[in-house]
Amino acid sequence: MLEATDITVRLGRREILTGVDFRAQPGQITAIVGPNGSGKTTLLRALTGELSHDGRIRLNHHDPASLRPWVLAGLRGVLPQATPMAFPFTAAEVVRLGLMGGIEAAEPDLVPKALARVGLAGFEPRPYQELSGGEQQRVQLARVLAQVWHPTAHGQPRWLFLDEPVSALDIGHQLQVMRIVRDFADAGGGIVAVMHDLNLTAMFADSVALMAGGRLMEQGPPATVLRDDLLSRAYLCPLRVNALPVNGPYLLPQASGPIAAE
Amino acid sequence: MIRPLVALTLAALAALPAQAADRVVSLGGAVTEIVAALGEADRLVARDTTSSWPEAVTALPDVGYVRRLSAEGVLSVAPDLILAEEGAGPPEAVDLLKSAAIPFVVVPDGYDRDAVAAKIEAVAGALDVPEKGAALAAEVGRALDAAAAEAAEGPARRVLFVLSVQGGRLLASGRGTAADGIIRLAGGVNAVDAFEGYKPLTDEAVAQAAPEVILMMAREGAEDLAAEVLALPAVRTTPAAASGALVSMDGLYLLGFGPRTAQAVRDLSDALDRAGS
Amino acid sequence: MVALLHEVSGPAPHWDRTPRAWRLTVLLVLALAVMSAASLAVGAAGTSPWAVLADIMAGREVALADRVVLFEIRLPRLAMGALVGAALAVSGAVMQGLFRNPLADPGLVGVSAGAGLGAISAIVLGGLLPAGIAGALGYHLVPVAAFAGGWATTLVLYGIATRRGQTSVATMLLGGIALGALAGALSGILVYMADDAQLRDLTFWGLGSLAGATWTKLAAAAPLMILALVAAPMLGRGLNGLSLGEAAAAHVGIPVQRLKTVAILTVAGATGAAVAVSGGIGFVGIVVPHLLRLATGPDHRPLLVNAALLGAALLIGADMIARSLIAPAELPIGIVTAILGGPVFLWILLRRRGLLGF
Numbered sequence: 001m002l003e004a005t006d007i008t009v010r011l012g013r014r015e016i017l018t019g020v021d022f023r024a025q026p027g028q029i030t031a032i033v034g035p036n037g038s039g040k041t042t043l044l045r046a047l048t049g050e051l052s053h054d055g056r057i058r059l060n061h062h063d064p065a066s067l068r069p070w071v072l073a074g075l076r077g078v079l080p081q082a083t084p085m086a087f088p089f090t091a092a093e094v095v096r097l098g099l100m101g102g103i104e105a106a107e108p109d110l111v112p113k114a115l116a117r118v119g120l121a122g123f124e125p126r127p128y129q130e131l132s133g134g135e136q137q138r139v140q141l142a143r144v145l146a147q148v149w150h151p152t153a154h155g156q157p158r159w160l161f162l163d164e165p166v167s168a169l170d171i172g173h174q175l176q177v178m179r180i181v182r183d184f185a186d187a188g189g190g191i192v193a194v195m196h197d198l199n200l201t202a203m204f205a206d207s208v209a210l211m212a213g214g215r216l217m218e219q220g221p222p223a224t225v226l227r228d229d230l231l232s233r234a235y236l237c238p239l240r241v242n243a244l245p246v247n248g249p250y251l252l253p254q255a256s257g258p259i260a261a262e
Numbered sequence: 263m264i265r266p267l268v269a270l271t272l273a274a275l276a277a278l279p280a281q282a283a284d285r286v287v288s289l290g291g292a293v294t295e296i297v298a299a300l301g302e303a304d305r306l307v308a309r310d311t312t313s314s315w316p317e318a319v320t321a322l323p324d325v326g327y328v329r330r331l332s333a334e335g336v337l338s339v340a341p342d343l344i345l346a347e348e349g350a351g352p353p354e355a356v357d358l359l360k361s362a363a364i365p366f367v368v369v370p371d372g373y374d375r376d377a378v379a380a381k382i383e384a385v386a387g388a389l390d391v392p393e394k395g396a397a398l399a400a401e402v403g404r405a406l407d408a409a410a411a412e413a414a415e416g417p418a419r420r421v422l423f424v425l426s427v428q429g430g431r432l433l434a435s436g437r438g439t440a441a442d443g444i445i446r447l448a449g450g451v452n453a454v455d456a457f458e459g460y461k462p463l464t465d466e467a468v469a470q471a472a473p474e475v476i477l478m479m480a481r482e483g484a485e486d487l488a489a490e491v492l493a494l495p496a497v498r499t500t501p502a503a504a505s506g507a508l509v510s511m512d513g514l515y516l517l518g519f520g521p522r523t524a525q526a527v528r529d530l531s532d533a534l535d536r537a538g539s
Numbered sequence: 540m541v542a543l544l545h546e547v548s549g550p551a552p553h554w555d556r557t558p559r560a561w562r563l564t565v566l567l568v569l570a571l572a573v574m575s576a577a578s579l580a581v582g583a584a585g586t587s588p589w590a591v592l593a594d595i596m597a598g599r600e601v602a603l604a605d606r607v608v609l610f611e612i613r614l615p616r617l618a619m620g621a622l623v624g625a626a627l628a629v630s631g632a633v634m635q636g637l638f639r640n641p642l643a644d645p646g647l648v649g650v651s652a653g654a655g656l657g658a659i660s661a662i663v664l665g666g667l668l669p670a671g672i673a674g675a676l677g678y679h680l681v682p683v684a685a686f687a688g689g690w691a692t693t694l695v696l697y698g699i700a701t702r703r704g705q706t707s708v709a710t711m712l713l714g715g716i717a718l719g720a721l722a723g724a725l726s727g728i729l730v731y732m733a734d735d736a737q738l739r740d741l742t743f744w745g746l747g748s749l750a751g752a753t754w755t756k757l758a759a760a761a762p763l764m765i766l767a768l769v770a771a772p773m774l775g776r777g778l779n780g781l782s783l784g785e786a787a788a789a790h791v792g793i794p795v796q797r798l799k800t801v802a803i804l805t806v807a808g809a810t811g812a813a814v815a816v817s818g819g820i821g822f823v824g825i826v827v828p829h830l831l832r833l834a835t836g837p838d839h840r841p842l843l844v845n846a847a848l849l850g851a852a853l854l855i856g857a858d859m860i861a862r863s864l865i866a867p868a869e870l871p872i873g874i875v876t877a878i879l880g881g882p883v884f885l886w887i888l889l890r891r892r893g894l895l896g897f
Contacts, residue, residue, distance in 0.1 A: 086641070092554040098791060330743050362603055
């Protein structure tokens with residue numbers, strides 16, 4: 001259980017997040033959506049303890065700020081939008097960085113397993129800096145997965161915090177990654193993901209938090225949040241849900257067949 | 263005046279035991295010159311970089327710059343006496359040499375007639391040839407007195423000694439330097455007496471000093487350098503530039519304060535007289 | 540070759556470069572031993588350590604000159620060279636990990652500029668000190684002042700860059716530039732005040748040398764360097780994590796602020812002590828970690844150990860060159876490391892360009 005109450009974040013004198021109440025349940029995918037600059041990533045960074053904030057956060061009944069870094073690392077993994085590496089590490093060495101503490105450290109074969117999980121089997125010796133943006137993003141996901149490989153530990157759910165996990169990916173890999181995330185949740189773990197793509201959100205999320213102007217507009221199941229009026233107000237343009245375009249082709253991930261979802 | 267005495271005492275102590283040293287390392291240009299002038303050059307086994315005269319000593323192994331000696335380098339020539347000018351170092355190396363029980367004699371420095379005599383006597387004492395030393399000291403003293411007296415008869419030129427010209431900035435000699443001493447002996451007046459040691463001069467200070475002669479150390483390409491120095495904006499306004507009066511002499515010969523200094527005084531005095539007219 | 544090494548090591552996965560790096564450690568220990576033996580045997584004086592050893596074993600008396608050369612000159616110098624080389628190389632590797640920049644060097648935390656200012660102050664102003672203080676320190680005044688200068692600068696910089704318990708590495712970098720300029724200006728004033736002989740001393744100090752190595756100096760400087768060498772490998776895991784960036788490092792469980800504090804203090808202590816006793820010795824801190832990363836990858840756990848060994852071996856080797864090239868005189872070792880290190884550094888840069896395409 002993740003409970004955040006009255007979260008406020010200031011940057012200098014400016015308030016960029018105001019009184020946000022946010023909930024996420026283990027076993028579910030909780031998506032944070034909203035227009036650019038609405039405070040999605042700021043909320044995620046406050047939830048992971050990266051930003052100092054007012055308000056109260058409880059992750060599995062613990063205050064993350066009071067936990068030792070390595071204890072917290074055993075409880076949740078965090079995937080940033082992009083991770084430039086300082087030195088010429090290989091893909092496998094990057095994934096291994098996720099194994100530094102916690103119960104997974106004793107499972108050395110997790111590195112190839114995690115890479116295979118994100119569709120990068122055989123990429124172990126490849127230099128990270130020579131990979132494409134999408135491949136780098138998946139290597140980082142493998143690292144985060146390796147960090148909390150088992151979705152539950154000691155009877156407690158573990159968590160993945162993902163900042164736009166599919167933004168650098170093609171549609172096939174988007175679906176693949178969302179499927180991995182879905183499996184993690186189905187096995188008892190908790191997912192909090194900042195999402196850009198409303199279709200994928202509608203397709204995979206159990207709960208959607210809609211942000212606008214640094215405030216939480218609404219949180220609930222996709223059907224209750226992804227509504228014409230709320231979305232139009234949040235994104236400041238007229239939007240219609242479940243309406244077909246008048247002409248031209250369109251492609252929805254919801255309509256993908258079983259092969260792509262593999 | 264205490265330091266020369268101490269050095270003399272050290273020298274005497276060092277010279278006392280056993281027979282006279284015959285594997286001598288000489289550190290410092292003037293010290294080496296004195297050893298040679300005493301007729302004892304054949305006892306030298308090594309020298310430092312600044313020891314460049316007489317020509318014959320340059321064939322000896324060079325143990326490096328006198329302030330940056332390598333203890334092992336000096337030990338490697340198996341010396342039984344080390345003669346060093348003041349300021350030889352670093353102190354760690356000197357300590358090591360002393361711990362190897364090798365007599366280390368510091369020859370006092372100074373920039374006048376008495377200092378030259380004291381140097382000669384210190385070196386001669388350390389080499390255990392005090393009679394030769396007394397004779398040479400007396401001879402050099404007389405020659406210096408004569409040269410200085412002669413030089414005093416000519417006109418007293420204002421002389422600016424320039425150690426280096428880096429990026430058009432003059433590094434000039436103030437009081438208490440070898441350059442100041444030799445200018446004085448040669449009957450000149452140091453144009454800069456506002457500070458001690460070598461310091462950069464501003465352009466205006468150069469004009470203010472109004473030197474009649476510029477004095478420099480001779481080195482490769484000295485003639486080009488002379489033209490360059492006289493053409494510097496700071497120097498152009500001085501009497502020296504007007505008459506093209508720039509004298510350059512070998513550094514060790516000019517500033518060494520050793521046995522050749524009387525001759526150097528004469529040469530400099532002549533050059534000053536010529537340059538100013 | 541790789542396959543062969545692989546067989547020796549057992550079941551490490553093919554992608555894992557870390558076991559290879561640890562095998563390199565064994566080679567480097569051997570190289571250091573060989574270098575040390577050679578260093579004891581090489582020198583302007585003809586002293587042979589083996590002959591001296593044989594004399595001691597046989598109970599014969601050792602000539603005083605041989606004893607001084609071996610036990611008062613070469614041995615402390617060997618120990619000092621090994622420690623300084625190791626300290627500089629490890630400090631470089633830690634700084635590069637901390638600043639996430641393969642070109643960082645210990646100078647970035649202000650150690651070098653501060654130590655330089657301290658040394659220059661001591662050389663130029665040492666004569667003005669009350670006789671009591673000057674007498675007590677003797678010729679250790681310059682190293683003590685250099686160490687104090689380096690340490691003080693780092694602490695000031697650390698203070699400037701730390702707000703509410705968080706040290707900003709970027710602020711340290713920029714503050715280091717500002718403090719470096721300030722120290723440079725103050726040094727300039729002192730250079731102006733210096734006389735000819737002092738200027739010479741300054742120049743030689745800047746070029747670095749191990750010639751002043753004595754047991755006394757070693758006893759004063761060694762503890763800090765040894766402490767840093769022991770502490771540094773413990774930073775390996777943290778620096779690995781830090782290569783993900785500070786936030787991500789915290790997320791994988793690294794206590795980032797503690798890591799930064801320990802890393803900065805370690806580097807300031809080790810580099811300060813090294814610079815104090817040996818003057819300015821360049822390139823070791825950049826070239827050694829680089830070569831090792833090229834050879835066995837960037838894993839800091841073996842890297843920090845190997846950097847210490849390679850740094851020590853390289854500096855001992857450079858010192859041998861410095862001592863023998865123009866014997867009986869000797870070159871400042873900073874010249875040797877720059878002549879060897881400069882081209883290697885350029886080669887690394889060109890290689891990097893080719894590799895990464897920028």
